[in-house]
């Protein structure tokens with residue numbers, strides 16, 4: 490099957506950007522990535538959280554003939570993007586376990602025509618393994634209407650990427666079945682191993698001449714990164730957090746700032762944020778404690794009913810009173826595009842470096858200064874390490890080893906008081922350039938104070954060696 494004949498529409502991209510997406514100009518690299526895609530190349534994009542990766546496949550999908558299949562790991566992410574595209578008048582749909590019968594019939598009929606009206610179809614990797622869906626795509630491809638296959642949050646493809654699901658590996662079917670159809674993979678967090686794994690699974694490494702790679706730094710200069718030290722014995726994270734939040738309210742109440750917030754229709758005592766916890770119980774209890782103290786906080790975890798989750802998300806995105814802070818397990822966040830999240834707090838150390846930075850990256854998507862705290866205790870460290878080791882088999886597989894290494898790197902990051910946090914993150918992602926940090930981390934703000942806080946805040950290793958910490962609640966979804 491010859492490849493699609495593409496429209497010669499490079500000159501249209503600016504017009505489409507303004508008319509369809511309501512944006513004035515491209516951000517750096519977006520135009521190059523879009524051009525590479527429209528030329529029919531395979532494209533690999535690795536760029537920081539909030540870079541604007543979605544536009545890089547959404548805009549070509551609107552311009553190109555045919556349908557673009559977007560494979561995405563999370564339902565909330567798909568719903569978020571489809572909603573935004575619909576507002577922009579783009580015929581975007583999603584097929585997943587929550588799709589109604591009526592919508593499902595519409596989509597399958599649309600595909601069966603071979604000339605679908607849907608421009609972007611968001612699906613899960615599990616759906617892509619199904620025979621029914623595959624047959625319909627073959628019909629579309631016969632008519633030369635399969636424009637592109639996109640994998641968003643592509644690190645999930647990789648066994649080394651920490652979100653691995655078996656059906657991601659089966660995505661190799663696309664290249665095997667439709668060798669001429671271009672593929673685009675996008676991620677914010679991939680090191681060399683993960684990148685190679687993505688390219689080989691998707692068969693993009695078979696035709697290197699057709700592959701264009703765009704890699705930008707993972708650095709987010711507007712994130713203020715801090716590790717806050719605590720211990721089981723002197724657990725002060727709740728008071729510490731409340732004190733910090735009140736100091737933010739106080740600043741917002743002061744003179745000019747209040748007038749600015751009033752003018753923007755923003756409430757002084759409402760600062761949108763996310764707190765990540767590691768268990769559903771803590772998610773519930775912490776949000777209840779905050780509400781009891783008059784702070785609009787809501788829990789978000791996998792065991793909540795779908796309607797409750799949708800309502801919570803919608804009201805939080807709309808900045809409604811009582812919905813300032815989401816207290817979530819890791820089920821929340823990836824791909825959620827709320828641009829004024831002013832803080833992300835990790836209540837306990839997460840399970841991987843990638844997870845930590847993905848989640849922290851939900852803050853400050855509008856480019857304004859935002860705060861990312863990680864509360865770190867050695868007791869939590871031992872709990873999460875025990876759990877990770879317990880979950881690994883005796884002859885640790887490559888994937889399990891990668892997880893343990895990633896956790897070890899995060900622990901090292903927390904306990905390292907000898908350098909810039911941003912530099913440590915870029916180094917973890919194999920970047921050679923040291924990023925500029927304008928007092929945007931605890932080390933740059935006060936290196937001596939940081940060292941002192943670590944010594945006084947953490948339980949000593951000597952004390953730790955006399956204790957056992959294995960009651961970590963790993964139910965994190």
Ligand SMILES: Nc1ncnc2c1ncn2[C@@H]1O[C@H](COP(=O)(O)OP(=O)(O)OP(=O)(O)O)[C@@H](O)[C@H]1O
Nearest residue numbers: 512514515516538539540541542543544677824826
């Ligand atoms: N050229 C542009 N001009 C203005 N806003 C833009 C532009 N491109 C993207 N945006 C906005 O930037 C925000 C972030 O974009 P997007 O959700 O695509 O980020 P991302 O790179 O996928 O990040 P993540 O990996 O964190 O999901 C969105 O609100 C989007 O509308």
